[in-house]
Structures are given as structure tokens and as C-alpha cells.
Amino acid sequence: MIRYLLRRLGGVLVVMLLVTAVAFAVFFLLPSDPARLSCGKPCTPDRLAQVRALLGYDHSVPVQYLQYLHGIVLGRSYGSGAASLHCPAPCFGYSFPQGRPVTALIADRFPVTLSIALGAALLWLVVGVLAGLACALYRDSWLDRLVTVGALGGVSAPTFLVGLVGILIFGFRFNMLPVNGYVAFTDDPAQWAFHLILPWCTLAFVFAAIYARLTRTQVLEVLGEDYIAVARAKGLSRRRVFVRHALRAGLTPVLTLFALDLGGLLGGAVITEKVFGMQGLGALLIDAVASSDLPVVVGCTVFAGLLIVLANLAVDLLYGYLDPRVTS
Amino acid sequence: MRRTLLVGAVAALLAVSVSGCHANNKSAGPAQTKAKTGGELDVLSPSPTINLDPAKSQNLATSTIHLVLRSLTTWQESATQAPTVVPDLATDTGRVSNGGKTWTYTLKSGLKYADGSPIVAADIKYGVERSFAPQLSGGLAYHKTLLVGGNSYQGPFDGKELDSISTPDDHTIVFQLNKPSGDWPWIVSMPAFAPVPKKDENVQHYGDNPMASGPYQVSSLKQGSTLVLKRNPHWDRSTDPVRTAEPDTIVYTMGLDPTVINQRLIADQGKDRNAISSSRVPASLLPKVLGDPSVGQRLATSPSGALSYLAINVTHPPLNNLKVRQALEYAVNKKAVQVAAGGAKIGGDLASTLITPGIPGYQSYNAYPADPTGDLAKAKSLLSQAGHASGISLTMLTQNDSINLAEAQAVQSGLTAAGIKVRLKPEDSDSFYADTGASKGDYDLAMLGWLPDYPSATGNIEPLFDSSQIGNGNFNCSHYSNPAVDKLIAQASAETDQATAQGLWQQADRTIMADAPVVPLLYARNAFLRGSDVANFFAPPYPPYADMLVVGLAG
Numbered sequence: 001m002i003r004y005l006l007r008r009l010g011g012v013l014v015v016m017l018l019v020t021a022v023a024f025a026v027f028f029l030l031p032s033d034p035a036r037l038s039c040g041k042p043c044t045p046d047r048l049a050q051v052r053a054l055l056g057y058d059h060s061v062p063v064q065y066l067q068y069l070h071g072i073v074l075g076r077s078y079g080s081g082a083a084s085l086h087c088p089a090p091c092f093g094y095s096f097p098q099g100r101p102v103t104a105l106i107a108d109r110f111p112v113t114l115s116i117a118l119g120a121a122l123l124w125l126v127v128g129v130l131a132g133l134a135c136a137l138y139r140d141s142w143l144d145r146l147v148t149v150g151a152l153g154g155v156s157a158p159t160f161l162v163g164l165v166g167i168l169i170f171g172f173r174f175n176m177l178p179v180n181g182y183v184a185f186t187d188d189p190a191q192w193a194f195h196l197i198l199p200w201c202t203l204a205f206v207f208a209a210i211y212a213r214l215t216r217t218q219v220l221e222v223l224g225e226d227y228i229a230v231a232r233a234k235g236l237s238r239r240r241v242f243v244r245h246a247l248r249a250g251l252t253p254v255l256t257l258f259a260l261d262l263g264g265l266l267g268g269a270v271i272t273e274k275v276f277g278m279q280g281l282g283a284l285l286i287d288a289v290a291s292s293d294l295p296v297v298v299g300c301t302v303f304a305g306l307l308i309v310l311a312n313l314a315v316d317l318l319y320g321y322l323d324p325r326v327t328s
Numbered sequence: 329m330r331r332t333l334l335v336g337a338v339a340a341l342l343a344v345s346v347s348g349c350h351a352n353n354k355s356a357g358p359a360q361t362k363a364k365t366g367g368e369l370d371v372l373s374p375s376p377t378i379n380l381d382p383a384k385s386q387n388l389a390t391s392t393i394h395l396v397l398r399s400l401t402t403w404q405e406s407a408t409q410a411p412t413v414v415p416d417l418a419t420d421t422g423r424v425s426n427g428g429k430t431w432t433y434t435l436k437s438g439l440k441y442a443d444g445s446p447i448v449a450a451d452i453k454y455g456v457e458r459s460f461a462p463q464l465s466g467g468l469a470y471h472k473t474l475l476v477g478g479n480s481y482q483g484p485f486d487g488k489e490l491d492s493i494s495t496p497d498d499h500t501i502v503f504q505l506n507k508p509s510g511d512w513p514w515i516v517s518m519p520a521f522a523p524v525p526k527k528d529e530n531v532q533h534y535g536d537n538p539m540a541s542g543p544y545q546v547s548s549l550k551q552g553s554t555l556v557l558k559r560n561p562h563w564d565r566s567t568d569p570v571r572t573a574e575p576d577t578i579v580y581t582m583g584l585d586p587t588v589i590n591q592r593l594i595a596d597q598g599k600d601r602n603a604i605s606s607s608r609v610p611a612s613l614l615p616k617v618l619g620d621p622s623v624g625q626r627l628a629t630s631p632s633g634a635l636s637y638l639a640i641n642v643t644h645p646p647l648n649n650l651k652v653r654q655a656l657e658y659a660v661n662k663k664a665v666q667v668a669a670g671g672a673k674i675g676g677d678l679a680s681t682l683i684t685p686g687i688p689g690y691q692s693y694n695a696y697p698a699d700p701t702g703d704l705a706k707a708k709s710l711l712s713q714a715g716h717a718s719g720i721s722l723t724m725l726t727q728n729d730s731i732n733l734a735e736a737q738a739v740q741s742g743l744t745a746a747g748i749k750v751r752l753k754p755e756d757s758d759s760f761y762a763d764t765g766a767s768k769g770d771y772d773l774a775m776l777g778w779l780p781d782y783p784s785a786t787g788n789i790e791p792l793f794d795s796s797q798i799g800n801g802n803f804n805c806s807h808y809s810n811p812a813v814d815k816l817i818a819q820a821s822a823e824t825d826q827a828t829a830q831g832l833w834q835q836a837d838r839t840i841m842a843d844a845p846v847v848p849l850l851y852a853r854n855a856f857l858r859g860s861d862v863a864n865f866f867a868p869p870y871p872p873y874a875d876m877l878v879v880g881l882a883g
């Protein structure tokens with residue numbers, strides 16, 4: 001198990017190096033010049049050269065990449081002397097327009113995304129899996145049909161549509177829920193939850209549908225397996241067959257998907273954050289893309305990549321636990 | 329791209345679905361009545377961050393940063409007239425000597441910061457100096473090339489001073505310029521000319537709570553969330569010619585979706601009655617706003633604004649032929665462009681000049697008089713005179729958002745009718761500006777907009793038509809180079825007598841239009857919504873944004 005873990009961690013490192021390299025290429029493949037963005041108006045060639053030198057863009061591409069990696073591990077400074085801009089490790093770059101290290105921006109915004117993602121994930125997992133199980137248990141009943149049709153709606157509806165309809169109905173029409181904004185948990189836990197109800201439900205509506213369908217299919221598939229028939233033939237109770245034999249195998253793919261979905265969502269619930277005016281990682285990324293704040297784009301991409309990779313690692317470890325053959 | 333599409337769809341949905349909800353019983357307070365003293369004004373902003381560091385700010389004189397910071401001069405705005413420059417911290421707009429190269433200012437007496445300490449001339453010098461530091465670049469930089477030694481100066485943090493700014497005493501500051509500048513009184517209204525006390529500062533964080541000289545100071549700032557401004561007890565109303573400072577607190581909520589902001593102001597519920605929007609009304613919500621008088625009367629529309637224009641690349645055959653360019657002037661259907669922009673009331677008036685209404689010295693004239701839909705006969709005749717009777721084919725760059733595309737298509741169809749085939753090349757904004765700012769200029773036509781950074785005709789003419797502004801990311805996208813015009817620009821920029829300068833700019837405007845390097849399309853308007861309890865909310869002709877220095881709550 002330890003060797004397996006070390007091997008997986010090695011893999012994580014390699015993948016993250018690749019992610020940083022690809023993300024870093026953004027600087028050179030996109031037409032916009034991040035130095036020009038910070039040059040002021042009007043921007044003279046002299047001034048542009050000064051900003052370029054300050055930000056390290058005057059070095060060759062490989063040197064810049066090495067400096068970037070160096071910053072992640074050991075931190076770095078932009079400029080020298082009393083007024084140099086310090087970016088402590090792990091430094092994912094410095095947003096000049098926002099005047100902050102990218103790491104600090106991500107740290108600022110992460111609680112927002114975390115709040116949205118965790119609450120929504122909990123909701124959709126419970127609702128989705130329960131609905132899926134109910135369908136599998138009572139296959140072809142009215143309940144099964146209702147959930148299946150409802151799930152089709154959820155799967156087909158884009159997040160922004162669900163979110164806006166939610167805002168219209170519960171915000172503007174009935175004035176029951178706030179239409180946008182985020183309140184920090186540390187400021188006011190009740191308001192925090194109150195403001196998050198709509199985003200949670202929006203995401204959960206879309207995701208739960210997928211989970212219900214997946215759970216239903218997986219469990220039904222497992223219930224058709226020979227070993228279930230054997231278990232039944234041995235005279236085990238229906239309940240025991242279902243809980244002990246069918247669920248463990250049937251829910252494994254659901255957990256895999258869950259870890260990946262959660263990992264992806266933690267990297268930024270882009271549309272949900274935008275619709276509900278919440279300044280999470282997704283909003284940070286989108287605003288950075290819109291304003292060509294490339295260090296932020298790269299930083300968010302690397303961070304989101306890291307979360308996905310970690311989610312994958314979690315899934316792998318989970319598999320290793322559930323199925324010992326994987327680790328050997 | 330994707331985002332624009334989504335927002336468009338979102339907006340359309342909101343527009344359709346809400347129309348049934350708030351059809352009546354909306355009281356709307358008057359727009360320009362006097363505001364009462366006190367209360368909390370809320371500003372709903374789509375921008376995720378607010379930058380209050382004067383060195384890094386590109387805020388215009390009527391914008392947020394100037395609620396906290398005062399500069400040497402400021403702008404006196406009105407709802408209909410061009411602004412005038414008036415003294416702010418200084419006693420006058422500047423005393424000029426040395427043929428326009430030396431400008432002297434005296435500070436008003438008794439000026440204090442929010443902590444009660446006196447504002448001295450050395451602080452203004454320091455504020456300007458720190459704007460030269462590469463760490464703090466990004467703001468309006470018109471002073472940087474004008475001040476002697478400015479091109480090589482890199483800020484005060486390594487102990488060096490900029491010798492072209494001197495402060496003989498605490499109340500006097502003198503600027504030495506490397507060439508005469510008639511715009512200097514406008515330039516010292518910019519954020520970099522706000523006082524910054526010279527002491528150990530944290531360069532990265534000064535903007536979080538800058539030392540206030542204006543009527544408000546930062547109470548709290550959470551980037552991406554809220555900015556709360558509270559009163560500065562040491563601001564003296566009697567020294568300030570423009571700021572009314574009526575609300576007790578001003579709260580900015582950042583990072584809101586533009587559609588949701590405007591939807592909230594259309595709904596006008598609860599606390600939102602005290603709110604204003606810093607986001608223009610999206611085109612998709614305009615029918616809703618204009619269709620309901622109680623909402624429509626809460627709309628502040630600027631009489632003028634940025635110039636929308638079609639840049640003609642004068643170096644590309646056959647556009648190097650004046651007759652062909654003149655044919656374009658007649659062929660464009662400006663009326664169709666206006667319709668695409670939302671109509672006269674919202675989109676803006678048809679343009680024919682380069683200096684825009686709202687800029688001192690604007691004069692209405694039309695070098696190519698034609699019907700608003702164009703003069704196809706004249707265009708065709710000019711084309712055949714140029715030897716292109718069978719028509720020509722051109723490529724046109726445009727940004728790929730819905731408004732720009734709609735306007736580009738309106739231009740395209742007008743030109744097609746005159747026998748000029750146009751292939752549209754829509755690009756995302758980064759690629760668009762990279763291409764139009766490139767030195768090689770690989771296009772025939774480009775759809776552009778331009779708003780000067782201060783109300784002087786210099787800002788209308790020089791960046792777009794001076795030969796030094798071709799390529800390198802600059803904005804002479806027509807690649808227009810005329811030594812006579814360059815000379816006129818130099819002469820007009822150096823003229824310190826406003827009336828004479830305005831005459832020269834007018835001459836430049838007409839000289840350039842005779843060469844037809846651009847087709848002026850619209851003086852584009854901006855429109856902003858307010859809540860029903862907000863007073864004195866208007867967008868002047870220039871700058872076409874709400875004047876933040878005077879808005880307050882209705883009594």
C-alpha cells in the first residue's frame with residue numbers, strides 16, 4: 001500500500017509539472033501582452049520595457065518557466081530594494097493589475113467556492129443517490145418514471161438557466177431568498193447559509209439528476225449479476241443482498257464520479273458564481289480571462305488542475321481500499 | 329465569447345420573464361433634484377476590484393477615487409455642457425510661464441488629511457514621483473512623458489527625486505515640462521496628482537486605505553466584495569468647488585452580474601431604492617426599461633460619449649486612393665448603425681466630426697453631407713472616378729460581441745449596396761487589439777470606439793491620427809500619417825490659450841476629415857439606472873458616466 005501510495009504521489013508530481021508547463025504556455029500563445037496591461041495610459045516603449053523587466057518578461061521562455069517553478073517552491077520577488085513586490089511561496093505568480101500575489105487571491109476566493117461546492121455536493125449526493133436507489137428498488141414503478149423524467153430535465157438544463165429561474169422565482173417574484181452576494185461564514189453563519197441556498201439547490205438540481213441516473217443504472221446492473229443471484233439463492237434476505245452485496249459494487253463508480261466532480265467544482269463553479277454574484281475561484285478566473293490578467297489565469301488553472309489531480313488520487317486510493325488487487 | 333453568449337441569453341431570459349412582475353406602483357424620484365445630507369448610497373458594480381492607489385488608477389475626475397482623493401484641479405460638470413477645469417487643492421488652474429513649459433500652483437490654506445495632518449506641496453510631488461515606479465505603473469500617465477527627466481525616472485523608492493518638480497515652500501509646487509502643454513491644467517486633475525504623505529509605505533497595500541484628502545475615507549475594503557466609504561471629518565466643504573458629499577456613507581458592492589444589477593434596479597425594491605448602477609443597461613433590458621415610464625425616468629443617459637468609427641487603413645490599396653475613401657464616407661449607412669446600437673435615444677447621435685460633443689471646442693460640421701442612410705450615387709461615382717466602377721472587396725476587423733457585430737453588419741450592408749464587398753473578420757477583444765495595434769496593419773477596415781481620458785480635443789485627435797501613434801499597440805489604426813497634421817497637433821498641444829488651441833484642433837479635425845482616414849459613425853451614449861430614492865444622478869456629455877462627486881439621496 002505504501003509503495004502504491006508513493007507511486008501515485010510520483011505520478012501527481014509529474015502531472016502537475018505538465019499542467020504548469022501547459023498553463024504557462026498561455027503567456028506566449030495568447031495575443032495579449034501582460035506587461036502592456038500594467039503599463040498605464042499612454043504606454044511608451046520605455047515604460048513598457050521597465051514593466052517587462054520588473055515582471056521578468058525580459059528573460060527567455062525557459063528561464064521564465066524555471067523562475068515560475070522556483071516561485072512555487074521558494075517564493076520570489078519582483079523588482080529590488082525597499083519597494084520590491086514580494087510573493088511568498090507557494091508563489092503562483094503576481095497579479096499586477098490587482099496588486100496581489102495570485103496565491104493570496106486564490107486563498108481569498110477559495111472559501112467562497114468551497115462553501116458553494118461542499119454544500120451543493122452534499123445535497124446532490126444525498127438526493128441523487130437516494131433517488132437512484134429508490135428507482136432501482138422500485139423499478140418501472142411510477143416513482144421510477146417520475147425520477148427518470150425529472151432527472152432528464154435536470155441533466156438537460158444548463159446551470160445558468162436553473163440559477164436564473166431560481167433567482168426570478170424565489171428572489172424577484174416571492175422575495176424569499178437573496179438574489180446575489182456572499183456572506184462569509186465567519187461573519188454570519190445564518191446569512192452565509194441563507195445566501196447559499198439558491199446556489200446549492202441550483203447545482204444540486206443539475207448534478208443530482210446525473211447521480212440519480214448513474215446510481216439507478218449501476219445498481220440495476222449489479223442486481224443482474226450472477227453473484228447476486230447466488231446470494232439470493234443462498235437464502236439471504238433481500239435487504240442483506242441489496243445493502244451488503246449490491247451497494248458496495250454499485251456505488252463505487254458513483255463515488256469515483258463524485259470525487260472528480262467535487263474536485264472540478266472546487267476549482268471554480270464558474271457559471272454559478274457569476275450568476276449569483278459570488279466572488280469565488282470561477283469568478284476570479286473568468287474576470288482574469290476577460291481582463292487578460294494572465295498570471296491569475298495561469299494560477300487558477302494550475303490550482304484547478306491540482307484539485308482534479310488530488311481528486312483522482314483520492315479515487316485511486318479509494319479503489320485500492322475497495323479492491324486490494326489494484327495495489328498489488 | 330462563451331461568456332458573452334451566456335450573458336446575452338441570461339439577459340434575454342430575465343427581460344422576458346420579469347416583465348409581468350413589477351408593472352406598476354413604482355414611485356420614481358426626480359433625477360436632478362438636490363440631494364439631502366445623510367443616508368447610505370449603494371453602488372452596484374460589476375467590477376471585481378476597486379483600486380484606490382492614485383498611481384495605478386485610470387479613474388476620471390468624476391469617478392470613485394476622487395471621493396477619497398483630491399488633485400490639484402478637477403472638473404466642473406453639468407448635464408448638458410462640456411466640463412470646465414476648476415481648481416481643487418490648488419487656488420487656480422495653474423500659472424504658466426517659460427513659454428508654456430513651467431506651471432506653478434499654490435495650495436489652498438488649511439487643507440488637511442483625514443488624520444488632521446496638513447497637506448503640503450511635497451506630498452503632491454511625492455505622489456507624482458511614486459507614479460513613475462514600475463511597481464506602481466498602470467495608471468493615467470500623460471504627465472510621465474511631459475515632465476523633464478520623466479522618461480528615465482523610476483520612482484522615489486531608491487531615494488531619487490524627480491528634479492523637474494520643485495516645492496519652494498509648503499504651499500507651492502512648480503512643474504518643469506520638456507515642451508509646452510496647454511492641457512497641463514487638465515492633466516493635474518488626474519489621480520497621480522493627489523497628495524501622498526512621504527513616509528514608509530507598503531507599496532503593495534497603499535491603495536487599500538490611501539490617506540484621504542477628499543470628503544470620504546475608506547472604512548473597510550474587501551476586494552471582490554465590498555468597499556465602505558465614511559466621512560472624512562477634516563474635509564472642508566468651503567475649499568471644494570465640486571464635491572457635494574451628501575451621503576454619510578457610500579457602499580460599493582463589487583463583482584455583481586451586470587444583468588442582475590440592472591434587474592435589481594428595474595425592480596427597485598427595498599434598499600435598492602438607494603442604489604445606483606455603475607454598469608450600463610444591457611441592450612437586452614432596454615425594451616423593458618424604455619417600455620415602462622416609471623423605470624425609464626430613472627435612467628440617466630449621457631447626451632454624448634465615445635466616438636464609434638470605422639477606421640480605414642490608408643496604406644492598403646485601393647484605400648490609399650482618397651477617392652475610394654471618400655466613396656466609403658458616402659456609402660456608409662449611419663442610420664442603420666444607429667439602429668443596431670439601440671436607436672438615437674440610447675445608441676447615440678450620428679457622428680460626422682472627430683472632436684466629440686462634450687469636449688470643449690467641439691463644432692458641428694459634416695465634410696461629407698449625405699442622407700443619414702448614405703448617398704449611394706455619390707459613392708458609386710467616386711468609385712468609378714477612382715477606376716473601380718466594378719466595385720472592390722475589403723476585409724473588416726470587428727470584435728465578436730453582439731453589439732460590435734451588429735454595428736459591423738450594418739456598415740457591411742451599406743457598403744455592399746454601393747458595390748463594396750466587405751468580408752467581416754470577427755475576433756475576440758485581445759486578438760482584435762493586437763491586430764489593430766500592430767505595426768503591419770493587416771486589414772482594410774476596423775470598427776472602433778474612442779473616448780478621451782480628459783476633456784480636451786488633444787484626446788480626440790492625437791492618439792488616433794498622429795503619425796507617432798502607428799503600431800506598437802497604439803491607436804492610429806488607420807495608419808494615417810500627414811506631416812501637416814502632425815505639425816498642427818504639435819502646435820495645438822503646445823498652445824496654452826484655450827481659445828486659440830481649440831481653433832487649431834478644429835482646423836486639425838477638418839484637415840484630417842478631408843483625407844478621410846475614418847468614417848465617424850456615432851457619438852455613442854451610455855445609460856445607467858438609479859433607484860427611486862437617489863437624487864442628482866446624471867451622466868454628462870463628457871465623461872459619459874454618472875458624476876459620482878455629486879450624487880446623493882432624495883430628501
